[in-house]
Amino acid sequence: FLAQWDNFLWPLVILQSPELYTVPVALAQFRGRLGIDVGPTAAASILAVLPVLVIYIFAQKKFVEGIALTGMKG
Incomplete structure (x- = not known):
C-alpha cells in the first residue's frame, strides 16, 4: 500500500491527466x-x-502483535 502511495516518478512520466495524478x-x-x-x-x-x-x-493492535510474534519460536 505505502509503496504505491509514495510512488512519484513512474506516474509523473506516464500520466497525462491531472485527475489521475498520485498524491x-x-x-x-x-x-x-x-x-x-x-x-x-x-x-x-x-x-x-x-x-x-x-x-x-x-490497525495498531495487529501491527504490535505481528512485531511481538516475529521473535517467538515454537
Whole structure:
C-alpha cells in the first residue's frame, strides 16, 4: 500500500491527466516558478498523511502483535 502511495516518478512520466495524478505528483504541482508556497503545500501534505495515519490507528493492535510474534519460536 505505502509503496504505491509514495510512488512519484513512474506516474509523473506516464500520466497525462491531472485527475489521475498520485498524491506525490499532485503535491509536486504546488511548486511554483519562484519557489514553494508553504501554506497550501503543508495543508495538502497533512491531508495526504491522514489516510495512512487513520489506517495505522485502527490497525495498531495487529501491527504490535505481528512485531511481538516475529521473535517467538515454537
